[in-house]
Amino acid sequence: MKNFVFHNPTKILFGKDTIPSIGSETAALGKRALMVYGQGSIRKNGIYDQVTKSLQDAGVMLVEHGGVKSNPVLSHVHRGIALAKENKVDVIVAVGGGSVLDSAKAIAAGALVEHDVWKFFTGKKSIKATLPLSCVLTLAASGSEMNSGMVVTNEETKQKFGFANKHLYPKVSILDPTATFSVSPAYTAYGAVDAIAHVLEFYFTNQEPYTPVQDHFMEGLIISCMDSCNRVLQDLKDYDARADLMWAATLALNGLTGAGLGKVGFPMHMIGHSLSALYNAAHGAGLSVVIPGWMIYQAQRTPEKFAQFGERVFGKNSGSTEKKAAQGIQALLSWFVKVKAPTSLTALHISVQDIPLIAENALALAKIWNMKDYTEEKIGEILKLCV
């Protein structure tokens, strides 16, 4: 096992009827809040009213900044930073999924500096402090509610970049599974795919040959994400299924899966981000296209871990290492098909002729993430397996 530091200070309030705690939890952090949210679904399902009432009852002054889009964009973050500064807010409240959370994190960091917040994403500046952040989560997917990462798209440069910094942990995140009841079947599946992708990146790209504690944990999370997603798709208001998916997605990227693994790459996200940046593919949909192709490519090189995956996650116990590996990949692909997540570039209406363009875009992120073993040619080869 590699050396590591694990320190996740986020407080999680999980369960039914927890949303009304957002007021008192936020009031302990600040008195003037910028409330960041998305396209207005929270106005339909009543969460907007619950949150604003709770904040007002707790004496928190509110400035609103709605309109965050899926694949959140830098221009909207810039406007949030301006609002935060103008109104001298001292706390950020995120009400939404990963896109809202990541926008809120970027605003929380950008509000305390004079330079463009994008410099944090390109590595030209490093975050030293942020405004405190509280959160009401409405989508099981990104894990941003309990981690130190954020991803934002710069529309001008067509770059979807992300990174982690210890100042980006939310202080408190409220996870009420009922807040996800109105998430569509498609976005429920994309969320599960995203969570599974987070696990797979650590599972397959770490430096250590044998990490039994982490491997069992990760295999259990993948099984749990698939199982709970299946149950949600049978009944969108199955509380326990929504709860299992929500908690599994949070655990999938809160630092525990990677603790002790050493350096990991995020190649599937690296390529998937380009599909979002260039074609605005939903985050999870881009991933479900890239994952099987990347796995096929990588299993030719390191089949043992893929065989373990096939055996332990899908019970593929017979045959050669290569056979078990292939069966595991096929089983995951079949599950993507079952939950109607796209599994080919064609399904996203992306032409094979665009592969060089995508590879070029992805390479920019590979450079920032210091993934030196990825060239345009290699990314192109992987993308050809995603057709």
Place this chain on the structure above:
Amino acid sequence: MKNFVFHNPTKILFGKDTIPSIGSETAALGKRALMVYGQGSIRKNGIYDQVTKSLQDAGVMLVEHGGVKSNPVLSHVHRGIALAKENKVDVIVAVGGGSVLDSAKAIAAGALVEHDVWKFFTGKKSIKATLPLSCVLTLAASGSEMNSGMVVTNEETKQKFGFANKHLYPKVSILDPTATFSVSPAYTAYGAVDAIAHVLEFYFTNQEPYTPVQDHFMEGLIISCMDSCNRVLQDLKDYDARADLMWAATLALNGLTGAGLGKVGFPMHMIGHSLSALYNAAHGAGLSVVIPGWMIYQAQRTPEKFAQFGERVFGKNSGSTEKKAAQGIQALLSWFVKVKAPTSLTALHISVQDIPLIAENALALAKIWNMKDYTEEKIGEILKLCV
């Protein structure tokens, strides 16, 4: 899933050569430290010198309080509290295993009040604050290094009592697997048994019928504890095996396994504590005696979960629910035998005639822990299965 709050603020530094960080980490918490440690093994393996040098280099004034025994006793805690008050220390440093950590926690709590610290254990007083605590861990077992629990034995009343309070999380814990190289085979096995027992308590006694996320996590931890313990017993200085066991034991009781399970009981610990309180049985040894008997008793009442345990942890896939349950229990018992953990009262030289006495002692703790479904008669029945 039941509602829960999860907030574990302990910072973990894990790996080789991390012990010299204790100075700077502690200096950030206070300048006058009480250093709590055990019977002197840390003087033999060099850890004492590393820790004191690091603390001195960081400018931390040191008062020493060695001599903590396995199954730490209240009188020694009392002396530590007196020392802490006399010397006006502002931070506690624990260097040892669970016994040292729990003594240090009790001192950290007792140093800030005028009443007897035992009142916290009997529930007559509640902890409102503690001195900050840093730790260098030397035994993979209790999980105290990343949780809010502590267990201390009152020698006068022959009571081994424990409880949890949010102020008892260490601020920082340093986990260097090499610090456990000198732990004997017997105590390595007892430590693994203790960690497994922590998982089993949550696994078998929670209120929810179906908790897939937590169950997979817990099954993986049990498998990891057994696997890594086996490897350590082959080679006491196998770094990766020591590291896997150390991290698995920490994760086994850091709050994650129980998050969402609702109320759990700790019946195996409740009875095992009495074996320690009355006969000074090593904590893990008392547990390995009680676990199989309790499991046999409980499997007759709720066989389904035991069958799942047999299937997923030991691959017992065939036959009836009852058969799989019995095979799982037998497999765990066989593993205890393999690692030379005692599996009967006789092995601890405890007479069957003492069963009423043990049951009476255990019941006192059952009352404090509010385990209303345990009577002396029931505890006696379980103990008869431990013969």
